[in-house]
Amino acid sequence: MRTGFGSFFTSRRAGWMAGLAVAAMLSPSLALVAQETAPAAATPQTTEPATTAPAQATSGDQATSATLSNTPDKKKKHEKVAKADRVKQGKDTRAVIKRDSKLQPQLSKDAQLPDKQLYDKALAQSKSGHYDVARLDLQTLLNTYPDSQYQMRAKLAVADSFYREGGSAALAQAEQEYTDFITFFPNVPEAAEAQMRVGDIYLKQMDVPDRDYTKALKAEEAYRTMLRQYRDAPPKLLEEVRQKLREVQEVMATREAELGAFYASHENWAATIARYQTVIDQYPQYSHMDDALIGLGDAYAAQAHIIRSQALPEAARAKLLQEYDGKAATAYRTVVLEHSAAPHAEDAKERLAAMNLPIPEPTPEQVAASEALESSRAQYTMSRRLQLLILHKPDTVPAARAGDPPLDDAPITTAPQVIKQMLASYAGALNPAAAAAAAADAAKTPITAAPGSDSAAPATTAEPSAAAAPPTLSDVPAPGEAAHDSTTSTMEAAPARSGPTGTGLGVEVLTPGVSTSPVSNLPAATGAPDPNNGLPTAGPKDTAALPPIEKPAEAPDQVNELKGASAQPAAQTATTGKNGKKKNPKQPFDKDDESSSTHKKKKGLDKLNPL
Numbered sequence: 001m002r003t004g005f006g007s008f009f010t011s012r013r014a015g016w017m018a019g020l021a022v023a024a025m026l027s028p029s030l031a032l033v034a035q036e037t038a039p040a041a042a043t044p045q046t047t048e049p050a051t052t053a054p055a056q057a058t059s060g061d062q063a064t065s066a067t068l069s070n071t072p073d074k075k076k077k078h079e080k081v082a083k084a085d086r087v088k089q090g091k092d093t094r095a096v097i098k099r100d101s102k103l104q105p106q107l108s109k110d111a112q113l114p115d116k117q118l119y120d121k122a123l124a125q126s127k128s129g130h131y132d133v134a135r136l137d138l139q140t141l142l143n144t145y146p147d148s149q150y151q152m153r154a155k156l157a158v159a160d161s162f163y164r165e166g167g168s169a170a171l172a173q174a175e176q177e178y179t180d181f182i183t184f185f186p187n188v189p190e191a192a193e194a195q196m197r198v199g200d201i202y203l204k205q206m207d208v209p210d211r212d213y214t215k216a217l218k219a220e221e222a223y224r225t226m227l228r229q230y231r232d233a234p235p236k237l238l239e240e241v242r243q244k245l246r247e248v249q250e251v252m253a254t255r256e257a258e259l260g261a262f263y264a265s266h267e268n269w270a271a272t273i274a275r276y277q278t279v280i281d282q283y284p285q286y287s288h289m290d291d292a293l294i295g296l297g298d299a300y301a302a303q304a305h306i307i308r309s310q311a312l313p314e315a316a317r318a319k320l321l322q323e324y325d326g327k328a329a330t331a332y333r334t335v336v337l338e339h340s341a342a343p344h345a346e347d348a349k350e351r352l353a354a355m356n357l358p359i360p361e362p363t364p365e366q367v368a369a370s371e372a373l374e375s376s377r378a379q380y381t382m383s384r385r386l387q388l389l390i391l392h393k394p395d396t397v398p399a400a401r402a403g404d405p406p407l408d409d410a411p412i413t414t415a416p417q418v419i420k421q422m423l424a425s426y427a428g429a430l431n432p433a434a435a436a437a438a439a440a441d442a443a444k445t446p447i448t449a450a451p452g453s454d455s456a457a458p459a460t461t462a463e464p465s466a467a468a469a470p471p472t473l474s475d476v477p478a479p480g481e482a483a484h485d486s487t488t489s490t491m492e493a494a495p496a497r498s499g500p501t502g503t504g505l506g507v508e509v510l511t512p513g514v515s516t517s518p519v520s521n522l523p524a525a526t527g528a529p530d531p532n533n534g535l536p537t538a539g540p541k542d543t544a545a546l547p548p549i550e551k552p553a554e555a556p557d558q559v560n561e562l563k564g565a566s567a568q569p570a571a572q573t574a575t576t577g578k579n580g581k582k583k584n585p586k587q588p589f590d591k592d593d594e595s596s597s598t599h600k601k602k603k604g605l606d607k608l609n610p611l
Helices: 003-008 012-041 052-070 091-103 114-127 131-144 151-165 168-184 190-205 214-229 235-265 269-282 289-309 314-338 345-354 364-375 382-390 415-430 432-444 604-608
Strands: 490-493 507-510
Touching (some): 114 131, 151 168, 151 190, 168 190, 190 214, 190 235, 235 269, 269 415, 289 314, 314 345, 314 364, 314 415, 415 432
Antiparallel strands (some): 490 507
16 A cells, blocks of 8 residues: 555655645635535534424525525615705706717717718727728728718728828828818818828928928928917817927927037038027027027127238228127127026126126016926936937927917028128228218119009109100210210100000110111011010021032942951842743852751761861
């Protein structure tokens, strides 16, 4: 019997341990069985046989009653609430519920209709990531039930499936679907969300600031369109679009500021001023606006330093220095006053102190506005830094979270415009009299009314009579009789003619004192219609006839000049056979050079000779 343990367990001790483990596992089940049989065992039993059956019956009744007592009782009735204490729905509440029931037809009574089932099935497939199957169900719904109340939602769900799928091709298709949805349903509340999704598509594809910014421009335009056209959209949706617009403008402002810093490193001050000025005018919520203003002031200060090194008259130098130093100081003061909570406000104060200028003090309102703007910006976290490092996405963390982003573009400042302003400043400083005269002439120049406008013409302009004939050579005054300089030309407006005669332009230029070819035959002088409307006829200078085309010479006969080849006969004379048909003579055959099946084959070593 001892061998029984050894047949399965390695030792007696292992067998006892296994038995204890089995007993420990069975003990909870045995306890449950004991609890279930406890009511029956608690029944009093007697040794008399006559009373055994009643006792068993009594125990059965007790067990039955115990079982019935474990069943849950019936639901208790809710306590009645007094009529005065009941909550009543007001008129506005009922109107909102009615509106929501119209906007959400899936909650209506026709939830078991086939179009509703197709729509729910497509949504479930889309949530599971089966976008192709979802689009097939939605397309079936659109084609099978053209009058369904889910037509609008189905078209929007098709666009959403493309958007969730991602990828360049799917996003392009999503943009087209959203645009079609806005075209077919422009007045529904979902149109605002569809317009936002168009901007989200470009926001997903937006690259870092030093790369192509076409997607950023399109995203900005889409968000601005949504904010302009859907002002009555839900406030939460409008705030979401504003925040996305701030992030897009943050990226575009970063691009312009980086370009300005690049031109500053190459001392191209005109381009530097243009870039920084564009940032200041178009993106007032830029996170590094203090850097942009200081960079603009430094560019003007560098231009003033160049003026100090140039050999200019003292008066001109003083005027130019006053202009450029004043622009630099204005930029520094803007940082101190409007961006007092920015990180580089102290740098602007140091520059003003270096220029021996007073440092202004911002008002409490300006300080509060600057602090609110800076405190609204998000802070960098480890996860956001990893996303920027790994995913190579544009940095939108420091974008503002408060304020309204600009919806219209300010005028862009370009480098040529800055250069023209510099040249005008130099010209005004070096020649003040000419600049003053030019300004006076510009102020005295009358503004000519546009053609077709209702404004009256200037009083100094003489109105031509309707019956006046077009000017001719006889109307041109002699050089001595001219009241003005002979080098100037006059332009006289010819009256419009009702007939088909005239050049059609109504203006003829006459230069007194200049001898020209006779113009009496010109249409302007004779009144005949001019097919070219006064323009010269285009044509070649040399109008002589071209020589006739000569027939090319005949080409010589082809000659075979292959070295070592035997000369072929120039022509072969055809012979006539017995039946009258012409026969070509046979070509001579050289057995040493070639072989043929019709001739005697080569023998011996001649077979190995390929030539």
